[in-house]
Amino acid sequence: MNSKNIIHQDKKAYDILAKLYKTKVKSAEHDHRFIEKFLSLLEPKQEILDMGAGTGELSYEMVKKHLLKVTAIDLSKKMVRMAKNHYPELNIQQMDMRDLKFSPKSFNAVFVNYSLIHIPEPEVIKVLKQIHKVLKPKGYVYFSLQEPISKKQEDDFYEVIYKKQVKMFINLIDEKEIRQYLKKSKFKLLWIGRRESDKKTEYPFNKMFVAAQKM
Numbered sequence: 494m495n496s497k498n499i500i501h502q503d504k505k506a507y508d509i510l511a512k513l514y515k516t517k518v519k520s521a522e523h524d525h526r527f528i529e530k531f532l533s534l535l536e537p538k539q540e541i542l543d544m545g546a547g548t549g550e551l552s553y554e555m556v557k558k559h560l561l562k563v564t565a566i567d568l569s570k571k572m573v574r575m576a577k578n579h580y581p582e583l584n585i586q587q588m589d590m591r592d593l594k595f596s597p598k599s600f601n602a603v604f605v606n607y608s609l610i611h612i613p614e615p616e617v618i619k620v621l622k623q624i625h626k627v628l629k630p631k632g633y634v635y636f637s638l639q640e641p642i643s644k645k646q647e648d649d650f651y652e653v654i655y656k657k658q659v660k661m662f663i664n665l666i667d668e669k670e671i672r673q674y675l676k677k678s679k680f681k682l683l684w685i686g687r688r689e690s691d692k693k694t695e696y697p698f699n700k701m702f703v704a705a706q707k708m
């Protein structure tokens with residue numbers, strides 16, 4: 494399957510999952526320390542882009558708790574609709590992260606929480622270059638990624654744990670790969686964090702958290 498079809502497939506999957514997503518997905522509770530560590534780099538009122546924001550919980554938290562100016566985007570119309578229903582004042586719109594419609598140097602930071610994982614390998618660099626372009630000088634980027642824990646695990650379509658009939662493409666990215674991507678797209682790595690999967694509610698892959706800065 495080519496990249497275009499893979500992304501279309503995941504878009505359809507999120508349109509189906511939108512209503513369940515908010516109640517079923519609890520990763521943010523496990524990831525809090527990494528998210529907080531990243532957001533501590535920013536000052537209130539700075540501009541952040543939440544890419545693949547889903548139903549908007551973290552975007553809303555960034556507005557209310559961290560007092561950031563948040564712009565959120567997501568590819569799935571239904572995820573965007575759910576976010577707007579829950580948080581009417583949230584600035585969220587439908588947009589593909591591979592084709593950002595923002596002026597260069599618009600944001601102090603870009604937050605990419607478990608959404609780059611849906612971009613097939615040949616397109617990852619394109620997305621990182623887009624992020625680089627919309628960041629202000631020395632701007633920050635954050636990724637939450639799914640890391641393979643064995644050689645058997647490959648980029649593929651995996652069953653969604655809370656809705657087995659739906660399969661989703663996951664690009665598993667290891668430390669070597671992310672370091673190469675960052676280097677190629679002119680980011681300096683700041684730190685990497687990890688935690689194990691909560692296999693009852695999440696994909697079995699370890700989670701990797703990456704903060705980097707535009708060079």
Ligand SMILES: C[S@@+](CC[C@H](N)C(=O)[O-])C[C@H]1O[C@@H](n2cnc3c(N)ncnc32)[C@H](O)[C@@H]1O
Nearest residue numbers: 507545546547567568569589590606607608611
């Ligand atoms: C695992 S969810 C994460 C949602 C949110 N960041 C969170 O942590 O709760 C991945 C999200 O990425 C979105 N997504 C996938 N491909 C995308 C693309 N090419 N452009 C923008 N969003 C995309 C999906 O629609 C989905 O809402």
